[in-house]
Amino acid sequence: MRFDDGTGLRDIVGHVRRADPAEGLLVERRDGELVPIPSGTVRFLRVVPDRPLRRRPAARISPEDLMRVASRGWPAIESVRLGDWELRASGGFTGRANSVATHGDPGTDDPIGAVTRFYVERGLPPVAQVVVGSSAERLFTRAGWRPLDGPSSGAIVQVADLVDPPPADPDAVVADHASDLWLRHYGKVDDPDPDLARAVLEAPETVGFVSIGDVAIGRVVVTGEWAGLAAIEVDPDHRRRGLGRRVVRTCLAWAAEHGADKAYLQVHDQNAASLALHAAFGFVDHHAYRHLTPARA
Numbered sequence: 001m002r003f004d005d006g007t008g009l010r011d012i013v014g015h016v017r018r019a020d021p022a023e024g025l026l027v028e029r030r031d032g033e034l035v036p037i038p039s040g041t042v043r044f045l046r047v048v049p050d051r052p053l054r055r056r057p058a059a060r061i062s063p064e065d066l067m068r069v070a071s072r073g074w075p076a077i078e079s080v081r082l083g084d085w086e087l088r089a090s091g092g093f094t095g096r097a098n099s100v101a102t103h104g105d106p107g108t109d110d111p112i113g114a115v116t117r118f119y120v121e122r123g124l125p126p127v128a129q130v131v132v133g134s135s136a137e138r139l140f141t142r143a144g145w146r147p148l149d150g151p152s153s154g155a156i157v158q159v160a161d162l163v164d165p166p167p168a169d170p171d172a173v174v175a176d177h178a179s180d181l182w183l184r185h186y187g188k189v190d191d192p193d194p195d196l197a198r199a200v201l202e203a204p205e206t207v208g209f210v211s212i213g214d215v216a217i218g219r220v221v222v223t224g225e226w227a228g229l230a231a232i233e234v235d236p237d238h239r240r241r242g243l244g245r246r247v248v249r250t251c252l253a254w255a256a257e258h259g260a261d262k263a264y265l266q267v268h269d270q271n272a273a274s275l276a277l278h279a280a281f282g283f284v285d286h287h288a289y290r291h292l293t294p295a296r297a
Contacts, residue, residue, distance in 0.1 A: 074094070228265065
């Protein structure tokens, strides 16, 4: 597709997610970026094959680009650009949706000051999500920022190619919204009002909430060619019965049906059971990230 963005003609390849005579088109690129095309600006349109002939292996993506993909799959209620960085705030629901994603150039001489002011103004602790070993990590640690305590301190990001995705579990149900029962199983929803969690979890264009009975859940989101798996939870009384594996199978099958050919997930390095489960589906370590906050916060 070729359209006029106001500064000249621009080419874009992707899936048309919405078409409205008044508002125009919404096009999703391969990396999941949603690009609005105003009505009357399209100059040339051509249908191309739905799948590329040569798939790009999951492991080849850079940590910063994968951070962008993951952010689109877990979108914050409020998202503000700081150069290439993304300031994210969602009332405190999860670290991913309440931290600055430090990919690219912040475009300012005082990025730490800008980050701090953004979160203080919203009554939230300043938090930065940084790739381990990155220049952003060095920038914040030199300024005295330290890892968060507890389970939100960071995670390993793993990736897999969906070359031959498994079939969905016949007993699994995939809904397009997070039911009250689903939210009760997701341990991070401790707010009595679930609307905040739903605003984050249900925001992407293509998202599914998997459940098997009332004992196991999972969430899968597709942004472009990528699928993101999260919230794989099994009731403690029903663990070690293969339910987690059945949820993952269903997530991957649903993702492939919706156009994804690679997947990512985030897991804590101390969670041996989850690491073993994901390894069985071909997931391998890609990079690690940490959440940093000022030492005095």
